[in-house]
Amino acid sequence: MSVSTSPKTRKVRATVPPRPNKPRRGGASRRAPHWWVPWAFAAPGLALFGLTTGYPLVRSLQISFYQWSVLPGTASQFVGLGNYVRALGDSQFWNSVENAGAYLLMTVPATIAIALAFATLLHRPMPGRTLFRVIYYIPVVTSWVVVSLLFRYLFTTDNGAVNWFIQDIVHVVNGPVPWLEQRWTAMAAVSLLGIWKNLGWCIVVFLAALAGVQQDLYEAAEIDGANAWHKFVYVTFPGIRGTVVFVTIVQIIGAFNVFPSILLMTNGGPAGSTEVPLTYMYKQAFSFLDFGYAAAMSFVLAIIISAVSYLQYRFTREKKEARS
Amino acid sequence: MKRSLALPAIALVAVAGLAACDVGGTGASQPAPSSQQLATGAQVSGEITFWHAYSAGGGEIDALEKTIIPAFEKLHPGVKVHDVQVPSDQMHQKLITATAAGSLPDVVRADIVTVPELAKLGVLAPLSDDMPDFQDWAGKMYPGPLATNKYKDKFWGLPLDTNTKVVIYNQDALTAQGISSVPKTLDDLKADAAKPGAGKYLFAEGGSGGWNLLPFIWSNGGEMTNPEVTKATGYLNSPKTVEAVQMLVDMYNAKQLPSNVLGAPGAVQTSDGLAKGMYDTIVDGPWTFPNLTKAYPNFKPATEPMFSGSAGSISVVGGEDIVMTQQSKNKALAAEFIRYMLSPEAQQAMGKVGQLSAESALAADMASYAPYYAPYLDQLKTARPRPATPQWAKVDDIFTKQVQQAFQGKQTVQQALDNAAAQIDPLLAQG
Numbered sequence: 001m002s003v004s005t006s007p008k009t010r011k012v013r014a015t016v017p018p019r020p021n022k023p024r025r026g027g028a029s030r031r032a033p034h035w036w037v038p039w040a041f042a043a044p045g046l047a048l049f050g051l052t053t054g055y056p057l058v059r060s061l062q063i064s065f066y067q068w069s070v071l072p073g074t075a076s077q078f079v080g081l082g083n084y085v086r087a088l089g090d091s092q093f094w095n096s097v098e099n100a101g102a103y104l105l106m107t108v109p110a111t112i113a114i115a116l117a118f119a120t121l122l123h124r125p126m127p128g129r130t131l132f133r134v135i136y137y138i139p140v141v142t143s144w145v146v147v148s149l150l151f152r153y154l155f156t157t158d159n160g161a162v163n164w165f166i167q168d169i170v171h172v173v174n175g176p177v178p179w180l181e182q183r184w185t186a187m188a189a190v191s192l193l194g195i196w197k198n199l200g201w202c203i204v205v206f207l208a209a210l211a212g213v214q215q216d217l218y219e220a221a222e223i224d225g226a227n228a229w230h231k232f233v234y235v236t237f238p239g240i241r242g243t244v245v246f247v248t249i250v251q252i253i254g255a256f257n258v259f260p261s262i263l264l265m266t267n268g269g270p271a272g273s274t275e276v277p278l279t280y281m282y283k284q285a286f287s288f289l290d291f292g293y294a295a296a297m298s299f300v301l302a303i304i305i306s307a308v309s310y311l312q313y314r315f316t317r318e319k320k321e322a323r324s
Numbered sequence: 325m326k327r328s329l330a331l332p333a334i335a336l337v338a339v340a341g342l343a344a345c346d347v348g349g350t351g352a353s354q355p356a357p358s359s360q361q362l363a364t365g366a367q368v369s370g371e372i373t374f375w376h377a378y379s380a381g382g383g384e385i386d387a388l389e390k391t392i393i394p395a396f397e398k399l400h401p402g403v404k405v406h407d408v409q410v411p412s413d414q415m416h417q418k419l420i421t422a423t424a425a426g427s428l429p430d431v432v433r434a435d436i437v438t439v440p441e442l443a444k445l446g447v448l449a450p451l452s453d454d455m456p457d458f459q460d461w462a463g464k465m466y467p468g469p470l471a472t473n474k475y476k477d478k479f480w481g482l483p484l485d486t487n488t489k490v491v492i493y494n495q496d497a498l499t500a501q502g503i504s505s506v507p508k509t510l511d512d513l514k515a516d517a518a519k520p521g522a523g524k525y526l527f528a529e530g531g532s533g534g535w536n537l538l539p540f541i542w543s544n545g546g547e548m549t550n551p552e553v554t555k556a557t558g559y560l561n562s563p564k565t566v567e568a569v570q571m572l573v574d575m576y577n578a579k580q581l582p583s584n585v586l587g588a589p590g591a592v593q594t595s596d597g598l599a600k601g602m603y604d605t606i607v608d609g610p611w612t613f614p615n616l617t618k619a620y621p622n623f624k625p626a627t628e629p630m631f632s633g634s635a636g637s638i639s640v641v642g643g644e645d646i647v648m649t650q651q652s653k654n655k656a657l658a659a660e661f662i663r664y665m666l667s668p669e670a671q672q673a674m675g676k677v678g679q680l681s682a683e684s685a686l687a688a689d690m691a692s693y694a695p696y697y698a699p700y701l702d703q704l705k706t707a708r709p710r711p712a713t714p715q716w717a718k719v720d721d722i723f724t725k726q727v728q729q730a731f732q733g734k735q736t737v738q739q740a741l742d743n744a745a746a747q748i749d750p751l752l753a754q755g
Contacts, residue, residue: 070424071445157583158592158602181588270586271728286417287717289441 064295076292083296093297096275097304099187103276104255106191107198111251112244114195115202120232122203123210133207137200144197148264151193155179155265162189183273186266190274193261198254202247206240213239245316249309256305277301362659364457370654371404372661373429375419377412377644382614383677385409391673396664403657423447430652431661433484433644436472436709437716442647443475444714444755449648452479455659461666468641469682472709476755481645482666483682485674487609488639488707489539490699491628497524497601506605506626510544510633513605514571517580520604525580528603529572530594531587532731533724534710537569538640539607542708544568544633548723549752553711556748560723561741568633570737573730586728599623607631609642610680613696627699639707643682680704715751722747 039046064084067077087093122132139147154161156179163176179185217235226234237244259278262268268275268283277297285294378384393405408429410418416438422428428447442448451473452458461482462470469483493506501520507513507527517526529536538548546565549556559565575581582603584591595612597603599620606612607630616625630639646665648658664670668689671681675690680700691698713719723744730740 070420071447072424072426074446152589156591157588178583178588181583181586181591266589267587269728270588271725271732271734283721286420287721289420289445 060295060298063292064299066292068290068292068295070289070291079292083293084300086293087297087300092272092275093277093280093300095272096277096280097301099183099274100256100258100276102184102187103191103194103258104252106188107194107255108248108251110191111195111198111202112248115199115206115247116244118199119203119206119210120236123207133203136203139197140200142197144260145264147193147197148261151189151261152180152265155189157181180266181270186274190258190261190265193265194255194258197261198251202251205243205247209240209243210236245312249312252308252312253305256301256308362454362456362656364455364660364663366656366660368400368654368657368660369402370657371406372431372652372654372657373406373408374431374433374661375408375410375415375429376433377410377415377435378433379412380409384674384679387673387677392665392670395669396661399664400657400660405661419447426651428649428651430649430654430658432647432649434481434647436469436483436641436643436645439473439481439645439647440475440712441714441716443478443480447649447651448480449650449652449655450478450480451482451648451659451662454648454655455662457663458482461663464666464683464685466682466684466704466707468704468707468709469643469645472641472643472712473645473647474712475714481647482662484644484646484665485679486641486643486682486704487611487680488641488700488703489607489609490630490639490703491605492595492598492608492612492625493605493628494598494601494603494623495626497604500601501604503604506628507631508628510540510568510571510631513631514575517575518578523602525582525597525603527575527580527605528582528594528597529585529607531724532585532727533587534720535640535642536585537572537723537727538708538710539630539638540568540572540633541565542638542640543630543635544571545635549711549713549748553713554752554755556719556745556752558745560745560748561738564634566737566741569727569730569741573737576731577733586731587724598625607639610694610696610700611678613694614678625696627696629699629703636706637703639703641704641707641709643680713752713755715754718751719748722751 065078065080067079069076118136122129157163157176160179162179166172167176177185179189213236218231221231221235257278258276262274262276262279266274268279281294281297284290284297376388378388388407393407396405397403415435419428419432419434419438419442423445434442458479462479465483466486469486472483473479473481491506498506501524503516503519507516513527520526534548541548544564544567546562546568547559549559572581572585576585582591582597584594592602594603594606595608595616598606599616613625616623629637631637646662648655648662652658668686671683671686672689675681675686676693680697681690687701691701710716711719726740726744729735730737
């Protein structure tokens with residue numbers, strides 16, 4: 001639509017007049033297209049979205065209001081908000097949310113800080129830079145299942161590599177630490193895996209953002225006598241601020257959705273103390289066939305994640321406005 | 325303001341709309357059981373699908389696909405059995421999704437604890453109604469494995485293979501620690517538990533679920549539920565049950581029981597610890613033997629019956645049942661295939677690759693295939709199934725979590741079992 005008013009189009013129109021008796025292919029550019037044209041272009045993508053995301057979403061919302069019967073042809077009992085009320089009063093569910101929150105606090109700030117540091121180092125010209133970039137990205141492409149099992153063996157109480165190192169090599173503990181047998185040590189072990197696994201992706205995104213920071217700003221800062229730290233704080237960080245916010249939001253959503261590492265390293269134990277929302281929901285649905293309850297919990301979790309993301313967005317946006 | 329009101333309004337309309345959606349068919353909680361009689365020796369034709377979790381490594385799949393199914397197809401020319409291997413840890417989920425999708429196979433080799441659940445869902449055909457020769461087959465089975473098929477006065481399957489757990493021990497480790505003979509009773513276990521010393525244990529248990537602790541509870545004279553499986557209070561929190569769990573908790577607190585009992589993935593596996601001399605005794609199933617032979621060729625494991633208590637030596641039944649689905653379009657062929665899977669030929673072929681038959685008449689055959697089968701066959705005479713309830717997964721989860729909190733010292737054993745019984749009662753009441 002904007003094309004028809006641009007000076008370029010006007011010029012074209014002036015030099016090459018359209019033939020009146022034969023409509024041209026480019027005719028659409030001169031008047032507004034039919035309302036359905038953009039929809040037609042979007043249709044394949046929308047259909048795919050509707051089929052793979054929209055329908056399951058609506059269906060699971062429906063299931064969340066029922067005592068759902070798995071067997072087709074049998075009646076499901078409508079319980080209204082019963083499953084939601086049950087979730088709000090379920091201490092095990094809130095315990096799982098608390099664990100996800102702890103995982104978030106243990107992984108997201110550390111991942112972002114380390115990724116930022118490594119990205120800054122890898123951004124400079126240095127020998128073997130590509131090799132290091134590949135090495136840091138390898139954990140991202142490895143299977144969650146394989147590395148979760150690997151970490152489980154590393155943190156084995158008896159004869160585990162971590163205990164061997166801290167007990168026999170650096171002598172910081174007297175006896176083996178039962179890493180996966182207590183809530184917080186288990187969460188720490190799972191968090192270490194989370195940091196290690198997500199680091200590469202964050203580094204790559206930060207590297208892309210760092211490449212976009214104008215070089216002349218660094219030169220100007222140098223003329224002003226800025227050292228490396230000043231340049232990072234006053235030039236680099238403001239330049240990649242948007243990317244940092246984006247990475248943080250993605251990491252927070254990811255932290256709430258932690259699943260395979262918990263399932264394989266602790267399976268939520270002992271006594272359900274390391275359960276996270278996804279493992280708890282998974283068990284409710286597929287072990288106990290309580291699909292309605294699991295669906296309701298997934299919507300409660302979605303509300304929590306949305307609220308956290310919204311608050312974070314508001315927080316960062318206000319700061320931005322205050323700066324400008 | 326308008327906008328802020330619009331969203332909840334839309335949500336409300338959506339909820340109302342969803343509630344009005346048709347989510348059920350007939351309104352019946354279960355489809356009507358079939359009343360057809362699937363007579364033995366009937367003319368059969370067509371095709372069926374059979375889901376199982378036989379392992380590929382130990383020769384079970386070969387026995388099924390190269391011996392049993394070809395022999396069955398030869399016996400009934402023109403029929404075809406499609407077998408599908410599903411990893412055992414995915415079987416439950418796959419059965420549930422297939423139930424929802426209406427794509428269940430004709431015959432399933434189902435874990436014994438899932439049969440009442442599937443029966444309650446209405447996906448199984450009641451074999452005690454549909455097979456006129458059901459009683460003949462039932463009469464051949466050990467009572468423990470057979471009982472796992474019962475739900476609401478009907479039998480929904482037949483035991484295809486069975487197993488139980490016995491005490492497996494490391495004689496060299498016992499000798500080295502100056503323990504003259506392997507503990508035979510719960511009292512022996514308690515008395516000798518302190519002898520092995522630091523870093524070594526007289527006994528190790530790999531978890532705190534029903535599968536792990538019920539042999540101790542039953543042997544001590546305790547119970548998990550009443551015989552009708554309708555009530556846990558008065559049974560699960562009875563003095564005898566509490567005493568059995570208390571003994572293990574005391575051992576754990578005295579560092580006489582390794583952390584495996586918490587289901588901890590961080591501890592050395594019970595069978596590995598046994599072979600390495602860290603654990604003197606474990607209570608485990610027949611699959612331990614081939615695994616140990618493979619991993620530790622020089623280790624010679626020995627066996628004893630489950631530690632006995634005031635009620636005797638009572639272990640827990642494991643294994644699989646063979647069931648037929650209501651959705652099967654060829655029940656006559658499915659029934660004939662079930663009969664063949666339970667025939668001596670098929671049971672013997674499976675016995676040779678590690679699947680213990682639940683038919684008592686085949687005990688001598690089984691014992692001849694592997695020397696380590698004999699103690700299991702003896703133990704099966706008194707072994708009991710876990711309470712047959714469709715709610716077993718939830719019941720076991722509650723029991724495990726409460727008991728683990730007692731092991732962790734967060735509550736007393738009595739409190740744990742009182743809590744567990746109170747939470748389990750309403751589940752059992754649902755039937």
